[in-house]
Amino acid sequence: MRFLSNQAAGMLLGLVGVTIFGATLPMTRVALEGFSPLFVTFSRALLAAVAAGAALLVLRRPLPWKHLPTLAGVGICAVFGFPIFSSIALQTIPASHGGVVLGILPLLTSIFAAIIDGERPGPLFWLCGIAGSVLVAAFSLGESRFHLGPGDLWLFLAAIAASVSYVLSGKLARELPGWEVIGWALVLCSPFTLAGTLLVADTGIFAPGSAQYGAILYLGLLSMFGGFIFWNAGLALGGIARVAQVQLFQTFVTLAISSLLLGEAVGPSTVGFALAVAFVVWLGRKAKISRTAATAVPETGRA
Template sequence: MRVATWRRWVDGEAFLAVLIWGASFPIVKHGVDSFGPLGFAVVRLIVAIACLLLWLRWRGEALRIERADWPRLAVAGFGAMGLFQILFLVGMHHTTATHSALFLNTSPLWALPISWLVERQRPRLGAIIGAVLGFAGVVAMIGRPEGEARSTLWGDLLTLGAALCWVGVTLIPRPLVRRYGAVPITTWMLIASLVVVSLVGFPETMQSLHEVPGWGAWGALLYTGILAMVGANVFWQRAVQRLGAATTLVYYYLQPGIALVLGAMFVGERIRVTQVIGIMAVFVGVLLAQRAGLQENVPRIAAPVTRRSP
């Protein structure tokens, strides 16, 4: 009963996923600068897939997917997840951290109309207010855009494309995760994305491995490969089953706030008043979206899952 009451306010797995991702931004930046964006993407995908395969073997779970579900899985893996890896890392390399965070956090706004069109579920007023309020909080936290020459229109457009792809990563595999589980579907999606990223980034990967980076870069690779790609993605897909894609994506807004708080705790960075207001706005937006998402998905959660006979 206590767990059910707690989840009315905050979903633990969605929060844990964005906590891992929020802490990983400076770590990813270090890895990208050391390996190169595409080389880093390829090697961390290999690490993540190896961990997932070991987990499946230890649990005795199968990777078998029925033929009728392969088209949806292909779109989710080759299309959404594969393109996200490329657009996110290359876009980060060509724009500033401020622009990257701002454009990536447009995902919940895109999710509202896309979920309405795809799932035929009209978003509740609380979900709309939560998404808009959360984005306003992100703008307040990030502050003024950086005026560095490193920020380019090309990099901003790539990051915006990554935000759209992340909506696909969240929305498209939802029926598959319900049927087969989060770990097998996450494994297949990462395998498909590895194929896509390897086709583009193989030369850069060979060069990065020829010039072996330092221990710090390998530590960044292991953190993002194991925690950010395996743990956080599995937590995220499970949360989508309970809340729906549009509601879960509002949790994405928490990442800049988590980065600010961790920076204040461990690096001694100062948090401005406007950033505190932004963090509060994000939390209120998440709470509103959380309540709306649970109300919308109560029938779906309560209904038993029908398994196909072998």
């Protein structure tokens, strides 16, 4: 992607990752028709760990010892936190509604990027981030007729876990290839995901069909591994806070997939909100973002 600037390449890679992530909630909803939330959480992570471990072994990648604490943080948030919280939430709310609630992800990611990574977005960026989140929140409240339930709280916790994992992953992806970051996090967590899968297998499988097994495969190979390859590389190239704004589109990807896959209704107002969000992301892309001297590094990125 040398014909693109780092910022443009990062946004493009981030958009590919967001498109893959956009199917996560609908696929989780499908998987829950045949498996328990805990089995979905552990088995998808185990599948991803097998794929990641095979790639790391074949390519003979050395274990990055100095990054183990940060990789452990990525694993706790991405491998356990988000999947567990979102699976519990989707037992009581539609995937389409969940996708809209997760529209808060870009703003949360920007906040944690400022706290953890030292990024300092300017006023225009924060204005765009807040405006985009308000648009998505207004859409969410309107769709739910201004009723928020326990599922929304679980999704908010899932959003916090995802945001922290994105910031930690993006920070590491400046020093390691993006796929290695999530790969090593998955491998480090694999003893726990294997044990968890075996422990809940007896009570966590409810006569699933091919659709449910297919959903588990998607969640493991794409949502937990493949999508992060593009996403982490995008964060490293384009900057965590800026590329995070692309996540505003994830809501509408989720809505479209929920409509096609689950038959959940998507009204004409969705198009209007999607266009408004697209404008906010475009405007935010032009905003100035700096990084504190202690954390500043050349943003060459590693794909």
